Amino acid sequence: MAMKPEDVLGVIAAARGDAVCVPTMTTAPAWRTIAPDDLSVGCVGFMGGASSLGLGLALARPDRRVLVFDGDGSLLMQLGSLATVAGAAPRNLVHFLFKNGVYHTSGAQEIPGGGGVDFVLMAKGAGYRAAYTIDDLAELKRRLPSLLAEEGPILVELHTGLADKTPMTAGMGTPFHQQVERLRGELTGA
């Protein structure tokens, strides 16, 4: 049975420590509720950019772990980012992929290839240090501490159902430029 995205995010929130987080699309509304006032910046409006946004953060701040909460439809929009991330090889980047097989935000249309696209295989082929599949919440809880300590970049494909809310139903939240300014202030002290 597919994991609930909100449950997955709750588990990650409890274990992430001071990691910088980059949610996108259907993980964004839930993450705002679970972690409302912390080191996060959402990727909504520049399609598929979460992994690249996370890469820039990881390269700028090698002393901080960066967690990307990507979607399968989102990643397909910038699939080449797997190779860019692998080439840059940030040791502090964990790329979580919430795989539900659809573009939930725009009406749950099936993504190309549906649920059969193997992102673990593609991440490994692109050159990620490791890539895993997890489809059970108990297994995620058990493995998460070691995943968060592992040398990156790693991809973790999470088999999830649909989130309760999307950016269309819950709104976009804090404007992107305000998120950028706040996180920059937190990270640099400027």
Next chain:
Amino acid sequence: MPESIPAPLIIDTLKDTFREARVALAAEGVRTRHDHLGWILSVPDTHQKTVLAALDKERALRVLTCSTEDEANAVAAGLWMGGEPFVLMIQHAGLYASINTLRGVAMDGRVPIFYMIGLLSREKDKDPRESRHSMVRYCEPLLDLFGVPHARLEGPDDVHLVPEYYRLAQKRRGPAAVLVGLETS
């Protein structure tokens, strides 16, 4: 019009631009975590290929080659939040391909992204707006449409535009571009 712009001149100018940027960041209270001067985010551009080749030997400048210009824009936003200076080196076709990300990141996100955009196939005897190549002809009008300030780098005497437009991007907290109007050598 000169025949070309020497790559070493552009690289020295980029180094000086980054040195100045580091001083400005320090004045802002930003502490760097790196020894290098800055980042070149590139999706290879034919017009600037000698610069990209010379950058391979540079240790003071970190080059990250991206698969797409969309990625380069998003990486730039991450570097900005982490306090790192950067320049995007792309070509006009890449600008067209990534215009939504320029809008979403540099404009809506108010991220000061400075672009060096190669005008491949630009005819030396023509204003780019009158080029017979649509990829040359539409570049400046597109930047105008999005309100992105821009200038043409058309010879060695124009390299002062690099730090000027870099500073402009910082000042306006948004995109600014220099169009590389002839090949580097």
